[in-house]
Amino acid sequence: MRASLIQMHVDPAEPVNSRRERAGSLIRERASSDLVVLPELWPVGAFAFETFADQAEPCEGPTHQAMSQAARDAGVWLHAGSFVERAPDGTLYNTSLVFSPDGALAASYRKIHRFGFDKGEAVLMGAGDTPVMVPLPDTTLGLATCYDLRFPELFRQLVDAGAQTLVIPAGWPARRRAHWSLLARARAVENQSYVLACGTAGTNGGVEQAGHSVVVDPWGEVLAEAGPYEEVLTVDLDPAKVAKTRADFPALRDRVLGLDTP
Numbered sequence: 001m002r003a004s005l006i007q008m009h010v011d012p013a014e015p016v017n018s019r020r021e022r023a024g025s026l027i028r029e030r031a032s033s034d035l036v037v038l039p040e041l042w043p044v045g046a047f048a049f050e051t052f053a054d055q056a057e058p059c060e061g062p063t064h065q066a067m068s069q070a071a072r073d074a075g076v077w078l079h080a081g082s083f084v085e086r087a088p089d090g091t092l093y094n095t096s097l098v099f100s101p102d103g104a105l106a107a108s109y110r111k112i113h114r115f116g117f118d119k120g121e122a123v124l125m126g127a128g129d130t131p132v133m134v135p136l137p138d139t140t141l142g143l144a145t146c147y148d149l150r151f152p153e154l155f156r157q158l159v160d161a162g163a164q165t166l167v168i169p170a171g172w173p174a175r176r177r178a179h180w181s182l183l184a185r186a187r188a189v190e191n192q193s194y195v196l197a198c199g200t201a202g203t204n205g206g207v208e209q210a211g212h213s214v215v216v217d218p219w220g221e222v223l224a225e226a227g228p229y230e231e232v233l234t235v236d237l238d239p240a241k242v243a244k245t246r247a248d249f250p251a252l253r254d255r256v257l258g259l260d261t262p
């Protein structure tokens, strides 16, 4: 299974429409991949909070349409990263979309853990409350977004429900790059799963982005890692490696659940 992670440069100087077109072109260039992944909030920038309300779209807005078309043109499964969704009741969400190769929407996921503590995304957006998985022909995706990476219980829930490949679009800041790399590997090792973690390059909202998108295998080996600039990582995954790792080193089986609270 060939996966491509498109680490886009997100710069407020580039109009959203042209970035959307550019994303479509980059996806079409990856027609030889089975799965293409984009980062978090690439239309606007994960830290460009002041633009969220203006750039919010209904679920079937321009980003949905452009990504559906690109998935169909390329004939790929597309995790289209996330965009600012305006729900019918007016609430904003950080929403990821996954399209099948015929361009149909296969799944959407509203980010559960909002970043910013008492400001930014945490106050501007509503929180999702539903973990989401997407069955592909060769693997089952478990979806998470950026700050979710810090919450291992979400990933364990996804894995318990059958996820084998954890997909994490992000807009992770450069100053916490060490956490990003460490946590991506940790989630792969502890869950004996592939991790596809796709970030952005550039600076938005005054926050320099880390880049360094990474693909980690179920044993924790880094199969590919991007640098700090716009870049596409393409990696061949062996879906059977998940079951093999879990059988050869059955740590997931050895969990002890339901211990008394000390």
Ligand SMILES: NC(=O)CCC(=O)C(=O)O
Pocket (backbone or CB within 6 Å): 040, 046, 114, 115, 145, 146, 147, 148, 150, 170, 171, 172, 173, 176, 179
């Ligand atoms: N967009 C985000 O979720 C940023 C997360 C982050 O900066 C961190 O966890 O650190």
